[in-house]
Amino acid sequence: MKFRDMLRMSGSSLWKRKVRTILTVLGVVIGTASIVVMISLGLGLKRASMSEIEQYGGLTTITVSEQGSYYGGYDDSETEIQASTEHLSDDVVETIRGIEHVEDVYPVLDTEALALSGGYQSYISLRGVSAEKMKDLGIKLGQGEFPEPNAGQLQAVYGNMVIGEFHNEKTGQGYWYNGEMAEVDLMADTIMYVFDMDAYYNFLWGNTAEDGTSAPMPKKRIVKTAGVIEGSVEDYNSNSYYVFCDIDELKRVLKKEFKNKIIPGQPTTAGGKAYKEIFYTAIMVEVDDMNYVQQVQSEINALGYQASSNAEWVQSMQGQYNYIQLALGGIGAVSLIVAAIGIANTMMMSIYERTKEIGIMKVLGCDMRNIQGLFLLEAGYIGFIGGVIGLGLSYGLSAIINLVVKNLNLGMNMAVGISYIPLWLALVSLVFAVFVGMAAGFFPSLRAMQLSPLAAIRNE
Amino acid sequence: MSDTNKKTVISVKDLYKIYRVGESKVRALNGVSFTIEKGEFCAIVGTSGSGKSTLLNMLAGLEKPTKGEIVIVGEHMETKNENQLVKFRREHIGFIFQSFNLLASMNAIENVAMPLTFQGMAKEKRIKKAEEVLELVGLSKHKKHKPTQMSGGQQQRVGIARALVVQPEIIFADEPTGNLDSRTSAEVMALIKKIIREKNQTLVMVTHDDHLASFADRIFRISDGKIISIENGTRE
Ligand SMILES: Nc1ncnc2c1ncn2[C@@H]1O[C@H](COP(=O)(O)OP(=O)(O)O)[C@@H](O)[C@H]1O
Ligand SMILES: [Mg+2]
Numbered sequence: 298m299k300f301r302d303m304l305r306m307s308g309s310s311l312w313k314r315k316v317r318t319i320l321t322v323l324g325v326v327i328g329t330a331s332i333v334v335m336i337s338l339g340l341g342l343k344r345a346s347m348s349e350i351e352q353y354g355g356l357t358t359i360t361v362s363e364q365g366s367y368y369g370g371y372d373d374s375e376t377e378i379q380a381s382t383e384h385l386s387d388d389v390v391e392t393i394r395g396i397e398h399v400e401d402v403y404p405v406l407d408t409e410a411l412a413l414s415g416g417y418q419s420y421i422s423l424r425g426v427s428a429e430k431m432k433d434l435g436i437k438l439g440q441g442e443f444p445e446p447n448a449g450q451l452q453a454v455y456g457n458m459v460i461g462e463f464h465n466e467k468t469g470q471g472y473w474y475n476g477e478m479a480e481v482d483l484m485a486d487t488i489m490y491v492f493d494m495d496a497y498y499n500f501l502w503g504n505t506a507e508d509g510t511s512a513p514m515p516k517k518r519i520v521k522t523a524g525v526i527e528g529s530v531e532d533y534n535s536n537s538y539y540v541f542c543d544i545d546e547l548k549r550v551l552k553k554e555f556k557n558k559i560i561p562g563q564p565t566t567a568g569g570k571a572y573k574e575i576f577y578t579a580i581m582v583e584v585d586d587m588n589y590v591q592q593v594q595s596e597i598n599a600l601g602y603q604a605s606s607n608a609e610w611v612q613s614m615q616g617q618y619n620y621i622q623l624a625l626g627g628i629g630a631v632s633l634i635v636a637a638i639g640i641a642n643t644m645m646m647s648i649y650e651r652t653k654e655i656g657i658m659k660v661l662g663c664d665m666r667n668i669q670g671l672f673l674l675e676a677g678y679i680g681f682i683g684g685v686i687g688l689g690l691s692y693g694l695s696a697i698i699n700l701v702v703k704n705l706n707l708g709m710n711m712a713v714g715i716s717y718i719p720l721w722l723a724l725v726s727l728v729f730a731v732f733v734g735m736a737a738g739f740f741p742s743l744r745a746m747q748l749s750p751l752a753a754i755r756n757e
Numbered sequence: 758m759s760d761t762n763k764k765t766v767i768s769v770k771d772l773y774k775i776y777r778v779g780e781s782k783v784r785a786l787n788g789v790s791f792t793i794e795k796g797e798f799c800a801i802v803g804t805s806g807s808g809k810s811t812l813l814n815m816l817a818g819l820e821k822p823t824k825g826e827i828v829i830v831g832e833h834m835e836t837k838n839e840n841q842l843v844k845f846r847r848e849h850i851g852f853i854f855q856s857f858n859l860l861a862s863m864n865a866i867e868n869v870a871m872p873l874t875f876q877g878m879a880k881e882k883r884i885k886k887a888e889e890v891l892e893l894v895g896l897s898k899h900k901k902h903k904p905t906q907m908s909g910g911q912q913q914r915v916g917i918a919r920a921l922v923v924q925p926e927i928i929f930a931d932e933p934t935g936n937l938d939s940r941t942s943a944e945v946m947a948l949i950k951k952i953i954r955e956k957n958q959t960l961v962m963v964t965h966d967d968h969l970a971s972f973a974d975r976i977f978r979i980s981d982g983k984i985i986s987i988e989n990g991t992r993e
Pocket of ligand 1: 777807811
């Protein structure tokens with residue numbers, strides 16, 4: 298039997314029972330619409346929150362650090378082999394720049410220093426990045442300005458919580474110590490940095506240097522304040538504990554201060570000596586598209602570095618939204634299940650009514666598979682028609698929901714709408730409606746196939 | 758039987774059909790054997806409940822025998838599964854029902870063309886064939902009529918056309934005129950006979966009416982599931 302004839306036959310037998318068909322289809326319409334609208338809400342929520350994250354640019358940044366810089370305990374031999382190749386140098390920056398989908402690469406250099414000002418002092422975490430990149434890090438200044446590039450001197454931008462670290466050299470008085478804020482005006486007062494803290498304490502405690510002479514006072518360097526990050530001393534963000542400065546100036550100063558001595562935070566050779574070069578603490582990598590972050594990340598990992606990004610976090614968040622969607626879809630699915638029961642019921646009734654007709658068809662040589670196919674097609678038609686109408690209804694409902702939510706103005710990023718029906722959802726829901734119809738019609742169709750041809754012979 | 762031109766199309770050997778009704782057994786067919794040649798018109802006659810329909814149904818593969826052998830155009834019916842039986846009917850057998858059994862939603866042409874649809878024939882071709890056969894049974898004016906718009910005789914002629922349209926080797930008919938008045942019955946019988954004679958088709962007809970049976974070449978008289986006599990028909 299030709300497929301076209303089967304379509305025609307099952308279509309016309311549905312048409313014969315119009316009212317019943319329409320009622321059964323109505324169930325599928327409601328079922329499809331409730332699933333699609335529910336999932337569209339989940340998708341819309343996900344899309345809104347993703348676009349919010351994307352505005353922070355946090356989705357496309359990879360932080361590259363040295364292997365084992367967070368996790369120790371590597372095999373010694375392995376560490377040694379890697380030690381010669383894995384420090385983050387300008388060469389590494391250039392290598393990463395060459396990876397596909399990498400948009401921008403810039404190094405970060407962290408070190409420590411002691412800041413002194415008018416009897417107050419504080420250990421500070423100095424973070425060197427290129428002056429141009431400071432703005433890109435999302436730093437917002439409360440006072441002052443960003444240091445200009447190539448200033449020829451070290452200029453500092455203080456995190457808003459740094460001031461709390463300053464304490465009186467003698468009494469220990471300070472914000473984090475006893476709640477009394479140090480009397481230091483970061484913008485106006487002169488602040489001096491000591492980089493070589495070992496030498497400083499050797500001098501303070503009157504220790505002798507390696508060559509036997511008494512330790513000299515290391516140089517104190519006046520560091521001009523360029524700006525302070527906005528926010529109070531209690532407002533934490535990822536930048537608030539750091540003191541930012543230009544990375545090239547920092548490198549220059551460190552070289553001058555330490556000569557051949559080991560700089561705090563820098564790796565050493567296998568023999569425990571300082572390298573000539575200053576290595577970076579981390580390299581920041583900007584990827585052109587969120588979808589390539591993991592790819593780039595694994596390429597960097599393959600180079601022997603440790604790469605981390607928000608990708609995993611974003612993925613787990615996406616996973617969470619998938620659960621929400623599943624839950625919402627499940628709620629919608631209940632009504633489709635009810636519709637499926639309706640289809641099965643309609644098909645069963647139809648088969649009881651048509652016992653004789655099926656018998657006649659069998660006597661006249663209609664293939665059993667064709668008989669089953671006819672009934673499956675009928676059920677599939679119900680699913681399809683219900684799916685199409687249900688989808689149309691969903692688009693309408695989705696538009697209404699978006700309109701209402703827009704007018705409510707809930708403060709979320711609702712430019713894109715809270716209900717969102719992508720093309721794939723439309724197609725999948727159609728296929729699903731047809732599938733549900735056919736699944737509901739499966740057992741009735743088996744029954745039709747197995748009916749005895751003798752039903753045709755018996756006289757009613 | 759000495760005529761070498763004669764070809765056996767139906768051969769039945771030791772056929773039994775036993776129904777179980779609760780504890781008791783009903784021997785609907787109790788050891789039946791016969792052969793039918795190509796082009797023959799055979800009537801199976803007997804009183805109600807004698808087993809005529811049971812025999813015909815088993816010949817057409819609608820029911821399985823309890824025991825025995827049925828060979829039709831060289832193929833054993835008793836070993837076929839239901840799928841194979843359906844296929845066999847589609848290719849070799851036409852069936853005429855007592856109660857016409859036309860599909861009410863279809864007009865005459867569509868009803869006649871239905872078995873061709875099952876064969877997978879294209880629409881234009883099967884409509885053309887159906888029109889030809891409808892003409893043959895004298896219904897060219899009623900092509901578009903639905904069954905409810907036709908008399909019993911006309912409906913049965915559509916039924917005959919539907920059985921003939923696939924050009925089957927064998928046609929089975931169970932009381933084909935059972936629902937018609939006697940005048941119409943005779944007309945329909947004459948029509949059936951005329952057509953199968955022209956095409957040299959084999960017809961096996963069940964009836965309880967001796968007068969209608971007399972149209973046949975041979976008459977199998979059946980009683981309590983056994984053939985009690987085989988007579989030759991009285992008219993030419
Ligand atoms: N499905 C069945 N179950 C039990 N007994 C049956 C069945 N079909 C037929 N019979 C019995 O078999 C016998 C022959 O029936 P049938 O062939 O229909 O007779 P006929 O067609 O000659 O009137 C009858 O006694 C009938 O009651
Ligand atoms: Mg009977």
